[in-house]
Amino acid sequence: MDALAVTRSSYPAILLDGETKTMRTLQIALTATAALCIAACSTTGPGNKLLTLDGKPPLVIAHRGASGYLPEETLEAYARAIELGADVIEMDLVSTKDGVLIARHDPNLAISTDVAKHPRFASRKKTIKVDGETQTGWFSNDFTLAEIKTLGGISTDAERPQEFNGRFKIPTFQEIIDFAKAKSKETGRTIAIYPETKNPTYFRELGLPMEDKVIAAIEAAGWNSKTAPIYVQSFEPGSLKYMKSKGLNTRLIQLIDGDSVDLKTGAVTFAVPSDRPYDWTQAGDKRNFDAMVTPAGLAEIKTYADGIGPWKRYIVSIKGTIGADGKPVDVNKDGKVNDADATSTAPTTLIADAHKAGLFVHPFTFRNESRRLAADYNKDGKSEYGVYYKLGVDGVFTDFTDTALAARADYLKSIGR
Numbered sequence: 017m018d019a020l021a022v023t024r025s026s027y028p029a030i031l032l033d034g035e036t037k038t039m040r041t042l043q044i045a046l047t048a049t050a051a052l053c054i055a056a057c058s059t060t061g062p063g064n065k066l067l068t069l070d071g072k073p074p075l076v077i078a079h080r081g082a083s084g085y086l087p088e089e090t091l092e093a094y095a096r097a098i099e100l101g102a103d104v105i106e107m108d109l110v111s112t113k114d115g116v117l118i119a120r121h122d123p124n125l126a127i128s129t130d131v132a133k134h135p136r137f138a139s140r141k142k143t144i145k146v147d148g149e150t151q152t153g154w155f156s157n158d159f160t161l162a163e164i165k166t167l168g169g170i171s172t173d174a175e176r177p178q179e180f181n182g183r184f185k186i187p188t189f190q191e192i193i194d195f196a197k198a199k200s201k202e203t204g205r206t207i208a209i210y211p212e213t214k215n216p217t218y219f220r221e222l223g224l225p226m227e228d229k230v231i232a233a234i235e236a237a238g239w240n241s242k243t244a245p246i247y248v249q250s251f252e253p254g255s256l257k258y259m260k261s262k263g264l265n266t267r268l269i270q271l272i273d274g275d276s277v278d279l280k281t282g283a284v285t286f287a288v289p290s291d292r293p294y295d296w297t298q299a300g301d302k303r304n305f306d307a308m309v310t311p312a313g314l315a316e317i318k319t320y321a322d323g324i325g326p327w328k329r330y331i332v333s334i335k336g337t338i339g340a341d342g343k344p345v346d347v348n349k350d351g352k353v354n355d356a357d358a359t360s361t362a363p364t365t366l367i368a369d370a371h372k373a374g375l376f377v378h379p380f381t382f383r384n385e386s387r388r389l390a391a392d393y394n395k396d397g398k399s400e401y402g403v404y405y406k407l408g409v410d411g412v413f414t415d416f417t418d419t420a421l422a423a424r425a426d427y428l429k430s431i432g433r
């Protein structure tokens with residue numbers, strides 16, 4: 017899901033290489049037209065129209081809370097995101113051994129908790145397959161909620177602050193619902209939540225299915241409607257279809273993953289476990305996630321969902337520079353090949369196609385680190401949001417709420433709103 021990739025010289029260099037006199041003249045003419053439009057369109061006219069499905073400004077969705085700053089999916093990370101101004105807080109749901117839904121991105125607790133530092137749980141370490149991927153660690157389904165509550169959350173990214181590791185507890189889904197309601201009251205803003213059923217087939221096979229519990233919690237919260245401050249997401253269509261069939265009436269979002277990007281072509285590539293929804297794998301359906309972004313795929317999604325949450329590379333991808341050895345070149349010569357060595361490609365028609373199908377579009381995940389930004393954004397995360405806002409995304413999943421909001425303010429101002 018994270019492209020570690022890239023390469024190919026910077027965009028201007030490519031333009032210069034292929035530039036002809038005619039192209040240069042055309043470019044100057046277009047630039048002049050654009051300048052006129054910016055001047056004229058910023059105060060009135062079609063220029064200030066938002067291209068979102070509902071015509072409203074795009075949502076800023078705090079992905080796992082303010083995960084760029086604090087250990088993810090803790091009440092502290094959600095509080096920080098709300099403080100920074102997030103419209104929505106996002107959480108992943110996994111099950112404990114005693115069937116309680118908790119907020120963790122992975123069933124494997126080694127990834128985002130300090131479980132490895134608790135000697136009493138040492139014997140529960142094991143190697144298993146999760147959605148076809150071999151993993152070693154401690155798994156949420158082997159721990160009761162009481163045991164989970166003795167653990168602390170840790171940063172999942174070595175480049176982000178580590179000083180809060182182990183200090184914040186793992187919240188339950190119910191605690192987050194209560195927290196969002198309390199914060200909405202306290203701030204006078206509506207803080208929406210965006211829960212995801214995580215690895216739903218995995219938990220169903222363990223006898224710990226999540227969906228009925230998700231529905232019950234939403235019902236109890238009084239949020240079982242399309243207009244309630246809640247969005248329910250999953251990578252597995254079967255999980256969403258099941259919940260819809262059991263009476264869940266909230267907005268539903270089909271997530272669309274990918275593994276990486278082919279830096280020669282900019283095409284999204286696929287590998288286990290990000291090749292296809294695991295319920296498709298179980299059913300012998302060999303299509304990859306990209307089957308979902310075709311007009312037929314979108315029409316199918318519209319039969320059970322209200323929106324899509326695609327990896328952002330389905331909207332704007334990246335291309336690198338390929339060396340004589342056929343491998344991506346470390347363009348900025350920092351010893352690593354990643355997004356910073358690549359440049360953005362022309363946008364696809366996915367947003368327009370999804371909107372035509374009546375689906376809103378919330379791409380993931382926007383992050384500030386320069387190694388995760390294509391070279392054309394000049395190490396400025398705000399530039400990346402600007403591109404997607406302009407294209408008409410209905411929301412963004414971000415680890416850095418403040419950057420997404422600053423970019424949204426700039427964008428709205430630029431179109432005179």
Ligand SMILES: [Ca+2]
Nearest residue numbers: 106107108212
């Ligand atoms: Ca998620």
Ligand SMILES: [Ca+2]
Nearest residue numbers: 346350352357
């Ligand atoms: Ca590099």
